[in-house]
Amino acid sequence: MSTARQFKPEEPWQAPEGEPIVRLENVTKRFGAFYAVDDISLNIHAGEFFSLLGPSGCGKTTLLRMLAGFETPTSGRLLIDGQDVTDIPPYERPVNMMFQSYALFPHMNVADNIAFGLKQEGMPKSERQDRVAELMSLVQIEPLAKRKPHQLSGGQRQRVALARSLAKHPKILLLDEPLGALDKKLREQTQFELVNIQERLGITFVVVTHDQEEAMTMSSRIALMHEGRIEQVDPPRRLYEFPSTRYAASFIGSVNLFDGYVTEQNDDQVRVQCDDAGIQLEVRHSQPLVPGMAVTVALRPEKVRVIHQLEADTPNQLRGVIKEIAYLGDVSIYHVELASGKRVQFTQSNVQALAEQPLTWDEEVVLSWSANSCGVLTE
Amino acid sequence: MKPTSARPSTRHLIIAVPWFWLALFFLLPFLFVLKISLSEPTLAQPPYMDLIREIEDGFVTLVINFSNYQLLLEDSLYLSALWGSLKVAAISTLFCLLIGYPMAYAIARSPLHWRLPLLMLIILPFWTSFLIRIYAWIGILKANGLLNNLLMGLGLIDSPLAIMHTPLAVYIGVVYNYLPFVVLPLYATLIRLDLTLLEAAADLGCRPWKQFLLITLPLSMPGVIAGAMLVFIPVMGEFVIPDLLGGPDTLMLGKLMWTEFFSNKDWPLASSLAALLLVVLILPFVLLRHFERRSEEGNP
Amino acid sequence: MKKLLHTFLPACLLAGAATASAADELHIYNWSDYIAEDTIENFEQATGIEVVYDVYDANEVMEAKLLAGRSGYDLIFPTARPFAERHIQAGLYQPLDKAKLEGLDNLDPVIMDSLASIDKNNAHLVPYMWGSSGIGYNVDKVREILGDDMPKDTWRLLFDPEIVAKLADCGVTLMDDPTEVLVAANIYRGADADDFSRDGIKAASEVVAAVRDDIRYFHSSQYINDLANGDICVAHGYSGDVLQARDRAAEADNGVNIAYAVPSEGALVWTDVMAIPADAPNPEAAHAFISYLLKPEVIAPITDYVAYANANRAATELVDEEIRNDPGIYPPEETQAKLQVTPTPSERQIRALNRSWTRVKTGQ
Incomplete structure (x- = not known):
């Protein structure tokens, strides 16, 4: 298990010529008169463990939901892997999401939950079974295949949700407060596991969290959000040692x-x-x-x-x-x-x-x- | 009721209330019905014989007569009526669901401040008498009624459509009357549905129509079943609607029971019909519970 | 026998039986629309007895209430055959105290003799109104279809498959009443009216089954409106109801010309009677009411109102002239000769009749 990560060898955001995997161009989301997301431009690069950090109501979840396709920006553009997805519905985007509530389908068992996305894309049954087995072993829940969600503990559900969202090899995995529902001890242990899995699979993770410690531990970079805007985007150490605003300085530590x-x-x-x-x-x-x-x-x-x-x-x-x-x-x-x-x-x-x-x-x-x-x- | 502790507690008392209610208002009357169904009709007050009769000088005998049930099974008329009731109940239930589901769905997904007024509109017809609503349908459907006059006025048809006194009129009346019983439980289920489940399905590549089929529909099955039962069971014994809107060829148990009870004064046969109906209605419940239990136990 | 309007309504009434009455309270259970508008009020003023007046639309409903026991009614108006007949056999009525009844001798002796055959010494029943059942038809339309030599006064209009097929588009209806229809079918096929044997019922049912597909509906009151509006051409119905349809058409001046015919093969006559249930709480008041209705000056306006003939000979001259001279209400001698009382099937035969009827109607 690795501790807080060292991104020294590869800091893709430092290379200006590299095409980012996620690109937000002046994205604004308005609900009535309320600006949930206010003119945000942001690049996220392949392989990053990118956190959106901020207090509740800062717009981080709205931003994530726009990446998933559940919300459409009021203005601005959203590109994933060079493709403009601003108006693409969620079921056609190359991203998957792990929901805060996990959103496991209560009428399906664990294996069926994980296989759901694969079934949608028409993967043959034998291949599907192999993939499900692989995922269950990845998150260490092999014995639970036939259980229904209501028969699982919180930690087990979290693993099922993770496996399900990883099943389709998304280019980007969106995680909405992935550890929010776990108790403190389990949370710390799971943080490292998440990072491990991310490093092994090389998938870009975009995580929404309100927990600065969690963000500091796991992220390659953190975007600190405040009232619909981004205060600062930096790796954890820089964000801590060299905050650029009073808000950034006092929010972290x-x-x-x-x-x-x-x-x-x-x-x-x-x-x-x-x-x-x-x-x-x-x-x-x-x-x-x-x-x-x-x-x-x-x-x-x-x-x-x-x-x-x-x-x-x-x-x-x-x-x-x-x-x-x-x-x-x-x-x-x-x-x-x-x-x-x-x-x-x-x-x-x-x-x-x-x-x-x-x-x-x-x-x-x-x-x-x-x-x-x-x-x-x-x- | 199986007491779990020797000392009666408040909990037991609370559980006892519905049991007592059921015993007094369901079991006891049903035992009366059962008793009469095992008797023979006679011209007297009341028009059936006692099961326990004094033959002579204090010699008492118990006479149980199964011939009513035998007749029910032997005479194709009763099984045809059972079949007729099943058919009407099943088709009406299907149409109630087909119409009621989209209504419940639309209400559950409408903005918060619209839901109560929309629900009120569903319930509103209940504020007028059931009979008045059926008579209103007579006024709409009859040969020179609203519907035919409208269609003829628009020049769409030349002669009135024969809807009154046909099975179609029965279906219209039944579906209209029982629709709220489907909409309300479905609404209650759909409003509880976690919408993030649909987002999760969409996220995993599921188009809206398949989201409905794979997530919304299976998760609303409790509402579907509750609504279906609330329609199917009373329609099985329905008498008024087929009597008023149906034609002479509408053969249903309710009407047959009326004939046996009133025209034939054959209370025992009417009672055995009622008992038969009860068995037919309870059977699906028992089976459903059986399967429910099995599917619960089937999981480790 | 009167119409079976909407059978469930009285079923609802069944739920709330009349409660025990005070000494000067009279509970009456009568057919709907079967008394003059002011009769009850006048009786209350004359005697000081308070009347609680409930109505039914079918003999069966009244009977079910009576059989269930403790109906709470003091006076009921059953049709003599088969209802009052079997109620007497079952001991459901109490004998009349004739000392308390005035004017019994005004009653038509022919009717009283006929009633005596089911009620020995006329001990329980006092006749109220009587009428026949036959054929109501739209004169012009039937002539148009069948030609000038059309059969007018024969059951063939209802039971001859060839004729009914021709009339089907114009509309032919039968009553929803097994005894009325199957007895008529018996008369049509030349059998005894009261042939209620297995084979008899079967043969009668076959007569109906042969025309069933051309029968627009089976209903015992719907035809009144439909005849009057010209929606149907031939209806099996009660004399009073057909005449009502005729009058309505005349009032509406819609060119529809309705006639009532007593079939030459024979037709049924019915009598509605008054009787006091054995468990009546206030038989005293019931006797008072019967006495009141026995007065010619009381019963005559009722006949004017309901358009049925009463059984009181002394009242006939007080009846409105138009009604009195209507052959449909007070038939002439030669018509009366064709009328026969409704035969009474046994309990077992009734059930066989009813079940066979349901089968025929529903095409099973």
Whole structure:
């Protein structure tokens, strides 16, 4: 089993000449006056494990349903493998979908559910049986062939749904909250299995999820959606480390945000005056910024180092008092109140079972981080 | 009823209520019918003989007479009537389903705010008397009725169509009257149908017509069966509609029972006809339950 | 015997039998449209007795109620043969207290003698109205089809396959009543009217079966309208009903000319009677009502209204002249000679008749 994936060797989205397998051109979907999807353009490449991430109502499911063909865009074009499918009905598209509710046919047994799509395309019976057996072995449900859906557990149903949607060798598999109905433990285990299957079959997966952890674990790239628009499309690490908007920064993980304005920029460094912090913060940033421009400095809690005294010639040091501690087992979260009253969060791994000098309430501390560990948000 | 615990509980009491109801209003009357069916007709009040008779000086004997049932099976008239009723019931049920299914489907798929008004339209005819509705059909179908006058007025036909007093009129009356009994249970089933199942089928390459055949239709079978039973069973014993709209050649059990009961004063034979009808109607139920149970058990 | 209008209606009535009555309450069960509009009101005013008046459309319905027991009725109006006859045999009536009845001697002795054959000493029954059943026909249309030498007063109009086939397109109907039709068929085929033997019923049924396909329908009242509208040409029907059709056609002035004929081979006459059920709650009031109807000045307007002859000789001169002189209602001597009372089959024969009838009608 592989852990969070490394896409270094092949990052197809980096190659501009490659034809994407899914191409959305200015796609808009309106329900009455409500813009569920608002002018989205997006490319997804063959072999990707692509996630649409966002809170409920952000338009991610509508986008997925347009890919499947259940919704028609109000405007814009939709291409799959170079073919314009904007007006092609779902039953003629080379994509399949795994539904959030699984949508297993209750009157058919497991084998018949999986064989359904194959029957529709007129595959001969013997071939069909082989394919069904192959799929059941892929998702490890061989003994369940004759059961009806209501006789299966949630996890088993999920596997049947997956097998059924994979049966026809779709070019793209659409998954709507594939793990949403499973309990936490099963979900984590299944995440890896999904990735495994995707890698083995080489099918492009497009997943809708509201669970950032799930998206981070499985995806090659994540499109973070917000109110019908895409905030940012990037691989998980980039999305986390270099969010481009306040929304992106705060949706994924925790973040400390300091509002301020640019005072100066040289080479790849900017200085930002932050009133909350009481000092000028130094941030590594390569895009050109104009002095006086309003920006936000974003700082992940785990990037913060705790020291007990101010150090000379070191940027980004803040003095404050620990006000709250949350012990989560592997890490602890601390809330530090600055002189301005602003609270800053940081986390520390609990390396030792019993620390000699644990941080405690009302203790005065100095927080410090390097210019490389934080970012500047312009939106 | 099989008590699962020695101590009677509230649950048992609650279960006992419908059983008691059935016993009092179904089983008991049926036992009366059964008793009369084993008796012989006589000119008296009531017009059948007691099964237990005093012969002389306190000697009592039980006289059970199966000849009524024997007559039912021997005389082709009764089996023909049974066949006639089965035919009318089956054909009417089929047409009720053919007409009622699309109606129920359309209502279930119509916008939310339309459903209640549409359902009300289905139920509305029930607010007028059953007899008035049948008489209205007489007014429509008779030789110089609305339909014939309309068609002749439009110049489509030269002489009135003979619809009244034909089997066609019976079918029209029966289908019209029993249609709501098909539409309502079908609506209840179709409204519960998970529409994502149709999307899933479409996604797997299924065209709309096949989606209906492979998904909607099989999943609405409980509604189809409920609706079919609600039509088939009462039509089997239907008397009023064939009597008013049908012709003399409409041979059905209900009418025959009327003749036996009123014209012949032969309560025992009428009762054995009723018992026969009950057996014919219960048999499909028993078989259905049997198969249902088997298909449940057939799966591991 | 009167029409069997829509047989299920009374079946519904069967459900709610009359409840036990107070001392001055009279429960009457009579045919529908078989009394003058003001008779009941006048009786109530004259006696102070309150009348609860229910109606039926078929003897069978009244009989079923009676046989079920505790009908709650004090006075019923059955047809003498076979209904009242077998009710007397079954002991369902109580004997009349003749001391309480005035004017019995006004009743037609011919009718009383005839009734005495089924009701010894006229102990239970008082005749009400009487009439015959025969053939109603559309004079002009039948002449057009069969020519001037057409048979007018013969059952051949209904049972001769050759003639019926010619008339079929114009419309020939039979009553939906096994006794009436099969007895008529017996008379037509020259057998005894009351030949209810197995072979007799079979032969009579064959007579009907031979014309069945040319019979437009079997119904005991539908023909009234259809005759009047000119929709049918020949109908087997009750005298009063055919005359009603004739009058309706005349009123509508639609050029339809209807006549009633008593077949020369013989025809049936029926008498409806009054009787008090054995379990009547208030026989006293029932006697009062019978007495009231025995008054010539009471029964004559009823005849005017229902267009059937009553059995009260003293009332005849009080009857409207037009009705009194109508040969269909008060037939002349030579016609009366052709009339015979409806024969009474046994219980077993009735069942055989009815079953055979259902078979013939449905073409089984």
